[in-house]
Amino acid sequence: MRTADLGGNRVPRRSRGVRGLAMVPLKRRRVAPSASSGHPSPPRTPQHPDVVIFLNERKMGASRRAFLTRLGRSKGFVVEESDSVTHIVSEHNSGEEVQAWLESQSIPKGIVDSVHLLDISWFTESMGSGEPIMVLITSISNLLEICSEIRFCSLLQVNDKLRLDPPEFTVKNYACQRRTPLKHNNTHLTHALELLAESAAFGENEGRSVAFTRAASVLKTLPRSVQRIEELRGLPCLGEHSLRVIKEILEYGASQEVESTRQSEQYQAMKALTGIFGVGVKTADRWYREGVRRPSDLMDSEQKLNQAQQAGLQHYKDLNTCVSKAEADAIGVIVDQAVQAVLPGAQITLTGGFRRGKESGHDVDFLITHPEEGKEEGLMPKVVNWLDTQGLLLYQKTTRNSYLESKDGPARPPSNMDRFERCFSIFKLESQSCSPPEREKSHQWKAVRVDLVVSPFSQFAFAVLGWTGSKLFERDLRRYAGQVKNMSLNSHSLFDSHQRCFLRATSEEEIFSLLGLEYIPACDRNA
Ligand code: UTP
Numbered sequence: 001m002r003t004a005d006l007g008g009n010r011v012p013r014r015s016r017g018v019r020g021l022a023m024v025p026l027k028r029r030r031v032a033p034s035a036s037s038g039h040p041s042p043p044r045t046p047q048h049p050d051v052v053i054f055l056n057e058r059k060m061g062a063s064r065r066a067f068l069t070r071l072g073r074s075k076g077f078v079v080e081e082s083d084s085v086t087h088i089v090s091e092h093n094s095g096e097e098v099q100a101w102l103e104s105q106s107i108p109k110g111i112v113d114s115v116h117l118l119d120i121s122w123f124t125e126s127m128g129s130g131e132p133i134m135v136l137i138t139s140i141s142n143l144l145e146i147c148s149e150i151r152f153c154s155l156l157q158v159n160d161k162l163r164l165d166p167p168e169f170t171v172k173n174y175a176c177q178r179r180t181p182l183k184h185n186n187t188h189l190t191h192a193l194e195l196l197a198e199s200a201a202f203g204e205n206e207g208r209s210v211a212f213t214r215a216a217s218v219l220k221t222l223p224r225s226v227q228r229i230e231e232l233r234g235l236p237c238l239g240e241h242s243l244r245v246i247k248e249i250l251e252y253g254a255s256q257e258v259e260s261t262r263q264s265e266q267y268q269a270m271k272a273l274t275g276i277f278g279v280g281v282k283t284a285d286r287w288y289r290e291g292v293r294r295p296s297d298l299m300d301s302e303q304k305l306n307q308a309q310q311a312g313l314q315h316y317k318d319l320n321t322c323v324s325k326a327e328a329d330a331i332g333v334i335v336d337q338a339v340q341a342v343l344p345g346a347q348i349t350l351t352g353g354f355r356r357g358k359e360s361g362h363d364v365d366f367l368i369t370h371p372e373e374g375k376e377e378g379l380m381p382k383v384v385n386w387l388d389t390q391g392l393l394l395y396q397k398t399t400r401n402s403y404l405e406s407k408d409g410p411a412r413p414p415s416n417m418d419r420f421e422r423c424f425s426i427f428k429l430e431s432q433s434c435s436p437p438e439r440e441k442s443h444q445w446k447a448v449r450v451d452l453v454v455s456p457f458s459q460f461a462f463a464v465l466g467w468t469g470s471k472l473f474e475r476d477l478r479r480y481a482g483q484v485k486n487m488s489l490n491s492h493s494l495f496d497s498h499q500r501c502f503l504r505a506t507s508e509e510e511i512f513s514l515l516g517l518e519y520i521p522a523c524d525r526n527a
C-alpha cells in the first residue's frame with residue numbers, strides 16, 4: 001500500500017510521472033475548454049500544480065463535467081486529461097463501477113494504484129476550501145481509500161468497509177471520557193498543533209483554535225508515538241488540516257505552516273504582548289496594528305496601561321519565567337499561614353496544573369474553603385490584607401462572590417466565568433524559596449502570579465473539579481454534560497435539566513458518577 005502525497009503538494013507528483021491515462025480513449029476524456037460562459041469565474045494560474053484532476057464523465061454527463069471543469073479551474077486547480085493526472089473524480093459510481101471502468105480502459109494496475117480514485121464529495125469539498133482535501137492512502141489493490149474524514153471517504157472504501165483492518169487505536173470522543181497523562185509520546189506533533197491553536201487564538205478564531213487543541217489532545221492519549229499517518233485512522237477530532245500537518249511532520253520532520261507561523265512577526269509579537277499580565281488578545285492585537293512589537297515598545301509609548309498591565313510590564317521577566325513546584329509549595333505555605341491567621345480551620349487546596357502533576361506552571365492556583373458553610377464569607381479581603389501587611393503582594397485585584405443559585409441557576413444563560421470571590425495577584429516570593437540559579441544578587445525575590453479563590457463548602461467539589469483543568473478537559477466536561485446528559489455543569493453546581501433540579505455532590509468522584517463517567521484522576525486530566 002502506498003501512502004499518497006499531500007494535497008498540500010509537497011511531493012513533486014509530476015516528476016513521478018503517473019503515465020497511462022493517455023491510453024484512455026480520447027473521446028471519453030473530452031474536457032471542456034476553459035470558461036467561456038462567464039461563470040464560474042475564469043481560470044486562474046494553477047495554485048495546486050501537483051494535483052491534476054481528471055473528471056470521469058460516466059454518469060456525470062458532459063455538461064456537468066464541463067461546468068465542474070470550469071469551476072475547478074476558476075479555483076486554481078488543474079483539471080485536464082493528460083499523463084500527469086493524479087486524482088480521478090467520479091459521481092454516482094460505485095467503487096466497483098470505477099474499477100471496472102478503469103480496467104476497461106486497459107490502464108496497467110501499477111498506474112491505477114498510484115492515482116487517487118475519489119468521489120465527487122472530495123471535489124466539492126476541495127473547491128469549497130480552496131485547497132485539495134488530503135487523501136491519506138490510495139490503493140486500488142486493497143480496494144481501500146482512507147480520507148481524513150468519513151465524508152471524504154472515496155466510493156472505494158464505502159464498498160469495502162468490511163475488509164478494513166481494525167483501527168490501530170481507539171479513543172473516546174470527549175476529553176473527559178479518556179485518560180490524558182502529563183507525559184506522552186507525541187510531543188513533536190502536539191507542540192506543532194498547539195502552536196497553530198495559539199496562533200488561531202491570536203487571530204480570535206476560537207473554533208479553529210479549539211480544533212487544533214482537540215487534535216493535539218487526542219495524540220496525547222495514545223500509548224505510543226505515531227509513526228505513520230495511517231495509524232490515526234478512525235480517531236476522533238482529527239480534521240483535515242490537523243492531519244495534513246501531522247503527515248508533513250511524520251514525513252519531513254517539520255511542517256512548513258508551523259515553522260512559518262513560528263517565525264512570523266505577528267505571531268512573535270502577539271506571543272510577547274499577550275505574555276504581559278493583564279493583556280488579552282484584543283489589546284495585543286490593537287497594539288500590534290499600532291506598531292507595538294515588544295513589551296519594551298510600551299515603556300516609552302503613549303499607550304495607556306491599566307494597573308494590572310503596569311504591574312505585568314514591570315515584572316514581565318519574572319512572570320514569563322516558569323513557576324516551579326517548589327515555588328508553588330513555598331507559596332502554599334504562605335497562603336496557609338495567611339488563611340489560618342484570619343480564619344482558623346479554613347482549608348487550602350492547590351489546584352490548576354500543579355494538581356495535575358505538572359512540575360512547572362505559569363501561575364499558582366489555590367482554592368480556599370471552610371468546613372462550616374458561611375464561615376468563608378468575607379474571607380478574601382482579610383487574607384489579602386494580611387498578605388499585604390506582610391509586604392508579600394506586588395499587585396492584587398479582588399472580585400466579590402456574585403453567585404446565587406436562585407439567580408444563576410437554569411433560568412440564566414450558562415456563563416463560563418465563575419463567580420467566586422477571587423483574587424488575581426502577584427506575589428513577592430523571597431529568594432530562599434526560589435530556585436537559586438535564577439536569582440541575581442541585586443534581586444532577592446521573584447514575582448509570581450497567584451490566583452486565590454474562595455468557595456463555600458457546599459460547592460467545594462464543583463470548584464475543585466472546575467479549577468483543576470486542563471481547560472480542554474473542563475470544556476469537554478461541560479460539553480458532555482450538556483450534549484450527552486442534558487445537564488448543566490459549572491464550578492458551582494450541576495443542574496439536571498430533565499428533572500429540573502440541582503444535583504449535590506461532596507467529591508469529584510460523585511460528580512463523575514452523576515455524569516455517568518468513569519472517574520478520571522487529576523493526573524490524567526492533562527487533555
Ligand atoms: P490556569 O489558567 O491557571 O491553567 O487555570 P493551568 O492548567 O493551571 O496551567 P498553567 O500552568 O497555570 O498555565 C487553571 C484552571 O482553572 C480554571 C480553568 O479551567 C483551568 O483549568 N479557570 C481558570 C476557571 O475556571 N476560571 C478562570 O477564570 C480561570
Ligand code: MN
Pocket residue numbers: 352353354361362363364365
Ligand atoms: Mn495555573
